[in-house]
Amino acid sequence: IAGITQAPTSQILAAGRRMTLRCTQDMRHNAMYWYRQDLGLGLRLIHYSNTAGTTGKGEVPDGYSVSRANTDDFPLTLASAVPSQTSVYFCASSDSTNNEQFFGPGTRLTVL
Amino acid sequence: GQNIDQPTEMTATEGAIVQINCTYQTSGFNGLFWYQQHAGEAPTFLSYNVLDGLEEKGRFSSFLSRSKGYSYLLLKELQMKDSASYLCAVRDGDYKLSFGAGTTVTVRA
Numbered sequence: 001i002a003g004i005t006q007a008p009t010s011q012i013l014a015a016g017r018r019m020t021l022r023c024t025q026d027m028r029h030n031a032m033y034w035y036r037q038d039l040g041l042g043l044r045l046i047h048y049s050n051t052a053g054t055t056g057k058g059e060v061p062d063g064y065s066v067s068r069a070n071t072d073d074f075p076l077t078l079a080s081a082v083p084s085q086t087s088v089y090f091c092a093s094s095d096s097t098n099n100e101q102f103f104g105p106g107t108r109l110t111v112l
Numbered sequence: 113g114q115n116i117d118q119p120t121e122m123t124a125t126e127g128a129i130v131q132i133n134c135t136y137q138t139s140g141f142n143g144l145f146w147y148q149q150h151a152g153e154a155p156t157f158l159s160y161n162v163l164d165g166l167e168e169k170g171r172f173s174s175f176l177s178r179s180k181g182y183s184y185l186l187l188k189e190l191q192m193k194d195s196a197s198y199l200c201a202v203r204d205g206d207y208k209l210s211f212g213a214g215t216t217v218t219v220r221a
Contacts, residue, residue, distance in 0.1 A: 035211075040213055041213060042116075042199065042211040042212055042213040043199065043201075043209075043211040045208060045209065045210070058208065090154060090155070098142075100157040101157070103154035103156070105153070105154050106153075106154055
């Protein structure tokens, strides 16, 4: 793989189910981010990690959790999905907090 | 919190010039980014300004005035492939990015 990948590409999920969105990068970037993108609202930061072993809350963290066990992977978990979490989710990475972010292809999630 | 404003839509003719404005109010400032996003795809990096002035990169230029909380992205010699959404993003004092809602540019023949 080259760059940053996300899985699944799309998912339809029943409300109340648990779901983990996967994100992997092979650029050895220290910082990783999760955003959601909704029409008219732009990209909003959910959680971020400046380096492996650390995580932080973004603008809209409620209902989501993350972990950063190693440099390459940054999974996002919805413990109990709700319809308002229907969105397109983008993972991004940067080699430091000082540089531009590279985005994955996105996961389109629908919660019914 | 952050407040980043940019127009919702703009339309221009192939070969023309379009200027997309972005105004911002943020807690701390550590640079302004412009990203391009085609429909159904991921955002891709276009430009970065941290000091006042103009940064030119081929057909695209970006300008920043920190005292006015203002930036613009200038697209010259428009091509059909430039039809996309353009996202203004400001990096705050904690080095996190906040994005505007995006400007959809439609290029017509």
